[in-house]
Amino acid sequence: MPQHPYVLPREILERYNTSGPRYTSYPTAPEWSDAFGREDALRAIAENQESRKDTPLSLYVHLPFCHKLCYYCGCNMLVTKQQDLVERYLDAVIREIDLTAKLIRHRPVVQIHWGGGTPTYLNSEQLSRLYGAIAERFTIDPEAEVSIEVHPPVTTFEQLETLAKLGFNRLSMGIQDFDPEVQQAVNRIQPFEQTQALIEKARELGFVSINTDLMYGLPFQNATRFGETLEKIHRLRPDRIALFNYAHVPWLKPHQNLIKEETLPTPEEKIALFELAIDSLLAHGYRYIGMDHFALEENELSKAQADRTLRRNFMGYTTRADSDLYSFGVSSISDLDAVYYQNPRKLMDYLTAMETDELPASRGMRLSxxxxxxxxxxxxxxxxxxxxxxxxxxxxxxxxxxxxxxxxxxxxxxxxxxxxxxxxxxxxxxxxxxxxxxxxxxxxxxxxxxxxxxxxxxxxxx
Ligand code: SF4
Missing domain, CATH: 1.10.10.920 (Arc Repressor Mutant, subunit A)
Known part of the structure; x- marks a missing residue:
């Protein structure tokens, strides 16, 4: 029987295992209105600039392209080989950054995050061009948390060197499970040695925090296999770990039908995998931050939770001061304290909207x-x-x-x-x-x- 204070009787875990929001926002996105459009976004930005002109900024850029489909994927992404589409998208995002920056003045940027998709789908020249577009238009605080999601099978040392030179200081990467049969079943082949080499290179280049994502509930996972993955994770010793529950929602994500339901662990097996992971992480010096997140005891997230300065936004947990989030790209969500708004969720709708050179907000909500x-x-x-x-x-x-x-x-x-x-x-x-x-x-x-x-x-x- 594990000795940590998180032990919950199985009967309670099962009773509370209902569907529920993850609360990256409140009210949650399904409550937002499609009647909210670009005029509302413009008004929200003007009000935000007026009422919170001393509040720092966080910036998010969504880069949706991927080389290959992972069958469990729940992200807004597009598998493509069309470089001209990628170039068209980059131009659109840079225009959106430009339009927004003209409306916001004199506010330091304390957090930047690029998510996807696979941001390292972009080559070094494209990464530099996009970062340059932000750096030219905003004042980035020297202490800013600048992070990017990288996908080890398609990320080169040269890209990492470029990112380090640009100012990125945190990396986040999906791992999910190192077991070859599990990887095969979800169409994501990512050898341990390749991931290890990338993490070692990132540390050598001065990245101060490495986050890795694990996932339980995937096909063919069992205690032995997931236990081996956890052992390998401890050899990598990431600073933060997100332990996600695979959400099998083929009615929302039809490609998940490529995963055969009969290969998925049962709800009881999933709970056992979750318990196995939590026991293992706590035993290896990680603090449970809450929701899906763990951090090494000495990591800034653990310290921020202990002194109650930890915050959570669409990008996850952060130690940065209260900030307003402006986001760019398809499906991205901005959080301006009193208003949430989201860009079109389909790539073509986003690109078409940007051709008019106006903000592309397509739904949102003003909070009461x-x-x-x-x-x-x-x-x-x-x-x-x-x-x-x-x-x-x-x-x-x-x-x-x-x-x-x-x-x-x-x-x-x-x-x-x-x-x-x-x-x-x-x-x-x-x-x-x-x-x-x-x-x-x-x-x-x-x-x-x-x-x-x-x-x-x-x-x-x-
Ligand atoms: S790399 Fe990430 S975003 Fe792309 S398909 Fe796989 S899980 Fe989805």
Whole structure:
């Protein structure tokens, strides 16, 4: 029996294994309106520039191209060999960066992230051109967290050297599982030695943080195979690890039909894989940050969680100060505090919209005071596992227990199961509750009640 404080009786894990949002935003994206368009985005940027002119910026760029399809993929991506399409896309993204930069003045950029797709689909010249477009138009803080997702099978040392010279200082890479049969079944061949060589080179070049993604619930995974993958992970010793639950949602991602359902682990086997991973990571010096994330005890994320400065946004957990997120490229989401908006989710729609040289926002949402309050609650629970009622009352002008009477009642059974403590002045998520943070946050989600029973908008929580 493992000795760490995250142990949860199997019966509780199974009971709470329902579908639920990951809360990268609140309200979650399915609630946003298609009636929100470029005029609304322009107004949101002007208001944001006016009301939060001293707030730093985070910038995200979505690079959707991939050489090959991984069958489990849940990202917005396009497998292509058409270089002219890639060039057309790069031009469009640079135009979008230019249009946006003209509307935002004198705000330092403290975080940049390029995600995909496969950002290292771009060659060194293209990577430099895109980074140059950002650096020419924005003031990048010398201490900025500048990260990129790399796909080891298609990333060269030369690209890594280019990225290091440009100023990238953090790498993130998918691994999922090193077992050859699992890799074969998901069409992603990524030998351990190749990944190891890339990580060693990145460290030599001065990248300060390496994140790796693992995934449980993939075809043919079992305790022996996943155990071997975890042993290899410990040899690589990444600074941060995201342990994702494979969400098999072929009704949303039809290519996932390429995975034969009968090869997937059962729900009980998935929970066992999850428990195996958590035991192994904790035993090797990782701290459980919450949701899917782990970080080495000495890593900045662990420190930020301990001193309650950790934040979460669309790019994951961050230690950077409160910032507004401007995003570029197909399907990318901007978070301007009072407004979320998203670019077109289909590549051709994005490219067509950019031909008019206007911002391409195609849906979004303006948050009400209640939305912002609930988002604050959810962010504090996810980031700090702690919520000070008096702080919320001062910031939002409410009386916590009166405002959230129904929510506190919903939380009572979770408290009885030991997932959190409801105290006079605070809510405290227990270590075992960290495994089920999504379920705790769902009590504060005012939109879940409107979900039609039987419709599956979200993946399972475990
Ligand atoms: S490399 Fe990443 S984005 Fe591309 S198909 Fe594989 S999982 Fe999806």
């Amino acid at each position: 005071a209640d939305d912002r309050l609930r988002r604050d609650v959810i962010n504090r629970l996810i980031g700090h596992c702690y919520l000070d009622k008096a702080e919320l009352e001062t910031l939002h002008g409410i009386e916590f227990d009166a405002y959230f009477g129904a929510e506190l009642e919903k939380l009572q059974p979770l408290a009885e199961d030991g997932l959190l403590t409801i105290e006079t002045d605070a809510l405290k998520v227990t270590p075992r509750g960290q495994l089920l943070l999504r379920n705790i946050c769902m009590a504060f989600d005012a939109y879940l009640g409107e979900q039609v029973p039987g419709t599956r908008k979200f993946s399972r929580t475990l």
